[in-house]
Amino acid sequence: MVRKKCLLVLGLVVSLAVGAFLASDSFAWKAEKPVMGPGGKVASWQEVQIPDDRVPMGVADVKGAVGVFGYPDEKMGLDITPEEAAVDTSKPLTSLSVKVAPGDELPTSGPWNARCYVQFQTSFLGMAIKPQKDYVGDFQFDLIDKEGRIRTRKVYQFRKGFYGEGGMRYKNMVYFYEPSDLRGMSILVWKPVDEQQADDNWIYLPALRRVRRIAASQKMDAFGGTDMTNDQIDRATGMWDAKIVGEKTLHVDQAPLNKCFGSEAHRALIEGKNCVVVEMTPRNKDWPVSKEVCYYDKKGGTWYYEETYDKGGKLVKILLPFMAHMYPKQPIYWTYGDWYAHDLRTDHKSMMYLPEIDKAGHKVLDYKKRDWSQYVFWYDVGYSDDYVSQKFMMTGTR
Amino acid sequence: MMKKKGLIILMSTALVLLLSAPGWAAFTTDCIPGLEIGGYIRNQTDIRAASPQDIMRFDNSIDIHADYKPSPHFQFYLELRPFIDSAYDMSNGLNNSDRGVMGINNSDYSWRPKGNHVYGSYGTDTGVGGHVSDHDVLSTNMNTSYWLYNSFLREAWGLYQDQKWQVKIGKQIVTWGETDGLKLLDFINATDYSHFIIDSMEDTKIPEFMTNITYYFNKDYNLQFLWIPWYTENFQAPAGSAWAFDGVNLIYFYDHFDALNIVNHGAPYSVASNACTITYHEPTNQNEFAGRFKGTIGTNTDYTLNFFYTHQKNNVFIDTYYNKNNPYYASDLDVFQFQTNPAIERIYGGSFNHVFDNFLCILPNLVMRGEAAFYYKDQFFGTYKNFDYASGIGPSIYGLSPGGDLFITERNRLRTCIGWDKNAFFLGHAWLLSLQTFWEHIFNYPDHSDITDPGAYPGDPNKGKHYGEYISNVGLTKQYPDEVIWTFFVNTDFMNQRIKPEDLIVWNTSEHDGWNRFKVTFDISDHWSLALGNNYFFGQASAGEINPFVGKGYWFPGGPQGPNNNDAIDIGNIKRGTQLGEFSRNTSFFMDLKYLF
Numbered sequence: 001m002v003r004k005k006c007l008l009v010l011g012l013v014v015s016l017a018v019g020a021f022l023a024s025d026s027f028a029w030k031a032e033k034p035v036m037g038p039g040g041k042v043a044s045w046q047e048v049q050i051p052d053d054r055v056p057m058g059v060a061d062v063k064g065a066v067g068v069f070g071y072p073d074e075k076m077g078l079d080i081t082p083e084e085a086a087v088d089t090s091k092p093l094t095s096l097s098v099k100v101a102p103g104d105e106l107p108t109s110g111p112w113n114a115r116c117y118v119q120f121q122t123s124f125l126g127m128a129i130k131p132q133k134d135y136v137g138d139f140q141f142d143l144i145d146k147e148g149r150i151r152t153r154k155v156y157q158f159r160k161g162f163y164g165e166g167g168m169r170y171k172n173m174v175y176f177y178e179p180s181d182l183r184g185m186s187i188l189v190w191k192p193v194d195e196q197q198a199d200d201n202w203i204y205l206p207a208l209r210r211v212r213r214i215a216a217s218q219k220m221d222a223f224g225g226t227d228m229t230n231d232q233i234d235r236a237t238g239m240w241d242a243k244i245v246g247e248k249t250l251h252v253d254q255a256p257l258n259k260c261f262g263s264e265a266h267r268a269l270i271e272g273k274n275c276v277v278v279e280m281t282p283r284n285k286d287w288p289v290s291k292e293v294c295y296y297d298k299k300g301g302t303w304y305y306e307e308t309y310d311k312g313g314k315l316v317k318i319l320l321p322f323m324a325h326m327y328p329k330q331p332i333y334w335t336y337g338d339w340y341a342h343d344l345r346t347d348h349k350s351m352m353y354l355p356e357i358d359k360a361g362h363k364v365l366d367y368k369k370r371d372w373s374q375y376v377f378w379y380d381v382g383y384s385d386d387y388v389s390q391k392f393m394m395t396g397t398r
Numbered sequence: 399m400m401k402k403k404g405l406i407i408l409m410s411t412a413l414v415l416l417l418s419a420p421g422w423a424a425f426t427t428d429c430i431p432g433l434e435i436g437g438y439i440r441n442q443t444d445i446r447a448a449s450p451q452d453i454m455r456f457d458n459s460i461d462i463h464a465d466y467k468p469s470p471h472f473q474f475y476l477e478l479r480p481f482i483d484s485a486y487d488m489s490n491g492l493n494n495s496d497r498g499v500m501g502i503n504n505s506d507y508s509w510r511p512k513g514n515h516v517y518g519s520y521g522t523d524t525g526v527g528g529h530v531s532d533h534d535v536l537s538t539n540m541n542t543s544y545w546l547y548n549s550f551l552r553e554a555w556g557l558y559q560d561q562k563w564q565v566k567i568g569k570q571i572v573t574w575g576e577t578d579g580l581k582l583l584d585f586i587n588a589t590d591y592s593h594f595i596i597d598s599m600e601d602t603k604i605p606e607f608m609t610n611i612t613y614y615f616n617k618d619y620n621l622q623f624l625w626i627p628w629y630t631e632n633f634q635a636p637a638g639s640a641w642a643f644d645g646v647n648l649i650y651f652y653d654h655f656d657a658l659n660i661v662n663h664g665a666p667y668s669v670a671s672n673a674c675t676i677t678y679h680e681p682t683n684q685n686e687f688a689g690r691f692k693g694t695i696g697t698n699t700d701y702t703l704n705f706f707y708t709h710q711k712n713n714v715f716i717d718t719y720y721n722k723n724n725p726y727y728a729s730d731l732d733v734f735q736f737q738t739n740p741a742i743e744r745i746y747g748g749s750f751n752h753v754f755d756n757f758l759c760i761l762p763n764l765v766m767r768g769e770a771a772f773y774y775k776d777q778f779f780g781t782y783k784n785f786d787y788a789s790g791i792g793p794s795i796y797g798l799s800p801g802g803d804l805f806i807t808e809r810n811r812l813r814t815c816i817g818w819d820k821n822a823f824f825l826g827h828a829w830l831l832s833l834q835t836f837w838e839h840i841f842n843y844p845d846h847s848d849i850t851d852p853g854a855y856p857g858d859p860n861k862g863k864h865y866g867e868y869i870s871n872v873g874l875t876k877q878y879p880d881e882v883i884w885t886f887f888v889n890t891d892f893m894n895q896r897i898k899p900e901d902l903i904v905w906n907t908s909e910h911d912g913w914n915r916f917k918v919t920f921d922i923s924d925h926w927s928l929a930l931g932n933n934y935f936f937g938q939a940s941a942g943e944i945n946p947f948v949g950k951g952y953w954f955p956g957g958p959q960g961p962n963n964n965d966a967i968d969i970g971n972i973k974r975g976t977q978l979g980e981f982s983r984n985t986s987f988f989m990d991l992k993y994l995f
Contacts, residue, residue, distance in 0.1 A: 005628065006547050006551055008607075009568055009607055010476075010551065012568060013475075013476060013554045057470075061470045143894055145893075151921070151923065152924060168697075179924040180436045180438070180925075180994040181927065181992075183436065192697070197755060198763050200698055200753065207599070207600035208573060209571050209572065210574075210575075212576075213700060213753060213765055214765060214819065215753070215764065215820055215821045215830075216753075216763040216821070218822070218823045218828045220828075221828035222828075224895075225894040225895030225896075226894070227894070288826060346893070346894075348893075350894075384561070385617055386561075389617040390617075390700075391620070395473075395557075
């Protein structure tokens with residue numbers, strides 16, 4: 001009887017698998033490649049066919065989704081002006097869907113205040129800047145200890161902006177596919193428009209075969225074991241007081257930038273940038289920081305650099321985020337790149353980036369050459385809301 | 399048989415080494431898109447704290463799984479997990495009379511007597527007590543068939559899904575409920591109790607063949623239906639093994655020993671072995687069905703409504719009958735014939751979880767979760783009276799229970815749990831704190847009022863004595879009408895999640911026993927992890943209740959006494975402790991080393 005059961009189960013599964021393999025068809029996926037003209041501007045677009053394995057999970061559900069290749073030279077994206085990116089820090093910031101606490105309202109006239117820069121950064125990270133609808137892509141995190149040993153995590157990320165629909169600002173799903181002990185784990189966050197409301201968080205652990213609602217992560221807790229906090233990844237804007245304390249031009253040959261963890265190429269991006277310096281102090285006095293000091297591009301709002309100070313006022317962490325426009329198509333969307341974080345107390349470093357080698361083994365990015373020409377962005381695909389729901393957590397993996 | 403299993407292990411090891419080679423990943427992704435293969439090699443070692451030379455487990459396992467997704471609509475999954483626990487092999491040659499490992503018949507997985515008995519001076523089977531021979535060495539003496547279907551072939555299923563439907567058919571695991579550690583609704587899959595409750599849920603759930611259909615009304619509401627065509631019982635640690643319940647030892651004893659002292663009175667062993675037998679049954683109709691409705695209220699509350707038509711998975715319930723025409727004994731005397739028969743169980747329940755933004759204005763971001771399960775007419779053992787060596791037992795013609803003090807009774811049971819989860823930040827680290835309270839209530843608990851013994855026979859010295867009756871749990875110690883259990887779990891991490899300590903406490907305030915597990919996990923690298931820890935059980939190791947069959951009292955005037963031999967008395971006189979307290983002998987240190995690929 002036992003042998004019969006074994007054979008029946010195995011036979012059923014194997015025959016179905018073979019059938020599915022034989023029946024599966026491939027779809028001719030396309031992506032648009034910018035053909036550059038003079039002055040580093042896009043002159044025309046070329047449609048390129050890409051193989052099935054270049055298409056991430058979620059996109060494969062939407063026949064007809066078209067990806068967009070990045071710039072062949074990062075400088076072309078970095079030269080996008082605030083005007084081209086539709087950012088004007090001299091005028092009120094009105095395009096965000098967020099409900100703030102009384103007293104935290106954004107100014108209705110005049111230039112941006114500190115809170116405007118912080119809200120804009122948060123909206124970029126949440127892909128909640130119109131007209132952007134959704135995003136899917138993979139990320140890699142390298143955790144580097146002081147001996148130089150590296151642990152790597154790779155995830156897919158799905159983000160959808162809801163702009164107040166159903167009381168939601170955006171929804172975000174992170175699905176781990178490396179390393180093997182984390183494979184299949186997923187974390188779902190629904191961020192409400194009302195920043196006084198806590199996020200809704202769920203986690204799925206393949207070992208438990210169960211979706212579990214979890215308490216909102218402590219904002220000051222490390223994100224996934226990295227040296228970035230959950231708050232830096234997803235700022236709780238309502239938990240901070242913020243004020244502009246001055247302006248500064250960044251120079252990478254001066255402290256602390258001259259020795260901070262980050263690639264030469266990345267640090268060169270911020271050389272000479274004129275920034276507003278925003279000092280944020282936590283409203284929760286139990287938080288283990290006295291302040292975070294953020295440097296934003298004064299005109300473009302780009303987030304370049306952040307310092308964390310402990311309760312004693314000592315500089316303990318630095319963060320070099322990447323916030324730029326490597327997406328060459330209109331409308332021009334903000335994009336991720338290589339982030340660097342360094343905990344000065346333990347000398348532990350973290351790097352978060354779009355992986356140079358994608359899941360299928362194709363080399364899609366070259367951070368040394370800063371060449372984005374092989375990287376395909378998937379924005380506004382129109383994938384189902386299921387990918388930012390509990391349903392996908394259960395079915396996305398075993 | 400050993401050669402076969404050894405060959406399987408060898409081939410699996412070779413396969414693992416091949417699969418973990420760097421070139422394999424490229425092969426699978428290039429040649430078969432959508433196919434992912436992974437797994438691990440693992441060693442689990444448990445050492446008894448009281449006697450460090452006593453290795454309770456030396457389990458080596460290999461896990462290989464293949465996940466194939468040819469399209470967004472289809473998925474196929476296959477997982478193999480062969481293992482060998484060498485602890486039983488290592489006991490060979492050791493002069494350790496405390497080990498008490500028995501052998502199990504190789505024809506099936508039940509704990510039945512071995513084919514060849516070694517008889518002691520009183521005609522009883524002395525295969526107990528450290529003499530390990532001719533047995534199946536794979537973890538707790540699981541036989542080949544069971545090992546093949548339930549371990550080596552762990553999961554194998556195919557899945558189809560679209561916007562509305564998800565259909566998953568094959569050998570799989572389904573998890574219900576919101577509780578950690580103890581289960582109220584999470585009984586879809588049977589449980590492997592070969593190491594009691596110390597192993598993780600993922601390792602102890604026994605995958606079962608089922609059809610799993612879910613219909614999604616929308617992203618917030620869905621209805622799940624399960625059909626399980628074949629009954630699977632919990633795997634109990636077999637009699638004599640480290641984690642065997644005293645109750646399991648007891649019932650094995652009945653089947654093994656000259657409990658009626660027949661051999662001692664000159665009859666051949668064949669008479670004794672037929673006079674007291676246990677027959678194991680599976681349910682006639684093995685079909686099981688389950689349904690679950692899942693919904694959402696707002697954005698911060700999820701809930702489920704559950705129903706499960708199943709069979710009780712602890713297949714130890716004895717349905718006694720008498721062979722009044724037993725040819726081996728005097729015709730006017732009954733002898734003891736037991737048969738196990740898993741009873742139908744109906745479970746009605748539900749669960750919920752809710753997030754408080756700011757609970758009572760003092761606890762922000764607090765998760766509350768709860769679960770309730772009503773068991774309709776669960777079977778229990780009932781016990782008529784407390785026992786001592788002098789109490790009488792005997793056949794039913796004398797008005798006594800044919801099983802001694804045991805009888806089967808049905809009661810409704812309600813089990814509930816409330817849990818709270820909170821993240822806290824102190825000492826520079828984030829901590830997860832999780833508290834759960836379980837409450838179990840048995841309806842119409844047998845009347846505790848004293849029963850006056852009418853006397854089994856003229857001159858019965860027990861006549862006039864007062865006793866109370868109660869319901870027994872699987873371990874055959876008293877179960878209370880209301881039981882409350884608390885669990886508390888705390889964990890954190892250091893060095894960017896390289897070191898992860900955690901502690902779990904389970905405390906039964908009704909039985910005053912419990913379990914504490916402290917564990918530290920070291921993520922040595924992305925491939926290697928090492929966990930070290932301690933399992934500590936506390937409580938009453940011996941309840942003072944003894945096996946009535948061992949008593950030397952006379953069955954009836956002039957009749958035989960209970961077993962009058964040291965073999966039987968030593969083994970059968972099992973001092974049953976509380977459910978967790980009885981395992982205080984198993985307080986141990988453990989190591990879990992894993993290589994993942």
